[in-house]
Amino acid sequence: MQLLDGKKTSNDIKNEIAAEVQSIKAAGGKVPHLAAVLVGNNGASLTYVGSKVKSCQEIGFDSTLVSLPETITEDELLAKIKELNEDDNLDGYIVQLPLPKHIDEQKILLAIDPDKDVDGFHPTNFGRMALEMESFIPATPFGIMELLERYKVETAGKHTVVIGRSHIVGRPMSILMSRKGNPGDSTVTLTHSRTKDLAEFTKNADIIITALGVPEFLKADMVKEGVTVIDVGITRVEDASNAKGYVIKGDVDFDGVSKKASFITPVPGGVGPMTIAMLLKNTLLARKMRSARNQ
Ligand SMILES: Nc1nc(=O)c2c([nH]1)NC[C@@H]1CN(c3ccc(C(=O)N[C@@H](CCC(=O)O)C(=O)O)cc3)C=[N+]21
Known part of the structure; x- marks a missing residue:
């Protein structure tokens, strides 16, 4: 089992961006x-x-x-x-x-x-994303794509099951994974609250991306051996024994599922920190686009 370390990867990305900022300044x-x-x-x-x-x-x-x-x-x-x-x-x-x-x-x-929409939530950017044009890609899905790429998770021809159809995670994720390219070229099933027999889909998935917000929802008996699991859930659960008064729980029963997974993201330290890194990456892109337009 290989951990997809969002904390480390986001730090790598931030260092790469910081270096670019230095060269912008130098110029x-x-x-x-x-x-x-x-x-x-x-x-x-x-x-x-x-x-x-x-x-x-x-x-x-x-x-x-x-x-x-x-x-x-x-x-x-x-x-x-x-x-x-x-x-x-x-x-x-x-x-x-x-x-x-x-x-x-x-x-x-x-x-x-839309030119300042670094979240990529404006319909113009969403449409451009769906049409495989250059655009700002929503930070959380963008971060997941970046993790899959950097850890060389194979996605072409694989069956990706997305759980949740929110406008900021599930829906864009289903589009990105079905787009041409790497990561991408996946066969995608988008599941949601009205899906019947969800486990029948997840059991057949090569890649599961869950953005549900139900702590420890995905259990070991719902996945196959060798699966890649991306956990987008972050729910604060009250915990008096913790200094903050809460602990953060993902959608995945990590202890059980990680025993069968080939790749898996932890919570915290997985998708969350990547979201911030990719927002910064979009902002750098916005700056470059503006300077290309001479502003
Ligand atoms: N316009 C807009 N854009 C967003 O991108 C946006 C938003 N609204 N509303 C809320 C969600 C959520 N989101 C997160 C960002 C970082 C972590 C993150 O860094 N999480 C840490 C734990 C942080 C903690 O202690 O709570 C981790 O997973 O390791 C989580 C969630 C961005 N969102």
């Missing part, structure tokens, strides 16, 4: 600038946005945290987005999800300039 260019918009103060969101800002500092990016009150109206948020779109000093930004219920998420995502 007198502008360093990439990422902004994160955070509405309200959900605990998990604060943690993620915090580590995004910290990572920017580590690798020499400029970063801006736009912190807005939970009570902000949709129009006020749209005005803020217009401002970010027009800011010539900004290469890319993300609007941290989920947003408060009184705000229409789709309306917000549509307002983001």
